[in-house]
Amino acid sequence: MSSAVKVYLRARPTNGAAESFRVGEDNRTVSVSLKRTEQGLINNSADAIQFEFDTILHDASQESVFTQCAAEVCESVLAGYNGTVFAYGQTGAGKTYTMSGDAGSDYKQRGVIPRAVHHLFREMDVRVGKDITLSVSYLEIYNEGMYDLLADEIVPDSDLVVVDRDGEMEVKHLTKKKCRDEAEALRFFLRRRA
Template identity: 40%
Template sequence: MSGGMVKQTIQIYARVKPLGRRQQAGIYSVGEDEKSASNLEILVPRDLAEGFVNNKRESYRFKFQKIFDQEAKQEAVFESIAKPVAECALAGYNGTIFAYGQTGSGKTFTITGGAERYSDRGIIPRTLSYIFQQLEKDSSNVYTTHVSYLEIYNECGYDLLDPRHEASRLEDLPKVTIMEDPDQNIHLKNLSLLQASNEEEALNLLFLGDTNRMIAEVRIKLTGINFTLDHLS
């Protein structure tokens, strides 16, 4: 975090992924403590590998702003996590949402969404839709909206919307470098910024970036979106 005005500190949420077909259930519980913070307690049976019966369990407890359990809907995740960030962005504060977790833990599902159902749309399409809805309501200002799509992999940034490239491998995409100016503003050099005037155009860019990402076929450790709006009165 750096530069500019800060409206809020970092908020950390947990989402528990529903079990896959051949996955074994983990042991965990969700609770609230005295200060009504959410706790996620994970129990890791000890010595299972050794094969002897042992009632001792190891417990790990983590605190989060809120915990989304297995049955949590995409809509609820959007409402609690993304909508406040979008509202801050509309009020002039930069906002970042990112998902962190091992491969297969549900980052893409949460951030982008699932392909099967419309209701599985994730944070990005819902937020794009919300932002354009809000902008349409405001007839007293003129807004320009741009989209860029950056992938960070192994400490390098890659431009997923590079117009000159039909990406075959991630390494073939232009590398994006992160630079900080004396005022501590972050600049992403080499990152395309494409105008998207409405939800459809923005979604098309999202699909283009996703396609480049899938073609490049990598295991992604970090997926995110950054919202910056230019206000023109």
């Protein structure tokens, strides 16, 4: 896996945005049309803004999102590298659905996190003779605050500090739980505090 950051756009199907949101034929660019409301004066602002991503996942299934965005990161983690997959966007954009899935729905709707846990433990089982330990942490960043979602008690935001240790970023005092199997890891995930 390359060390470069990859950026994916997952666009939810919407009725109202169809005329202002266009995905390019390369499936890597999106053009957003801007409605002009000014009248009379010369305006040099753009009519549309174009953005480029590694891949655009438009109407993508949960399985497709995992395969394209997280499976390679899981393989790198098993090879001993650090890996991060995170979702960013405004409230209601679908971050929780993408990362967690729909708990009340069928197995196909599970998100990136439960799929990654399954993938990691399945691969650990076939790598006989290798000493692999899996620990999980669950951190939420919201409104410029950090929240430890696995802590037994509420941890003050001021106790969670990002530190740089020889080029390695770490959140100090973040709860880490060792997991023996997939079921235990998923229990920690499902137990998270709201």
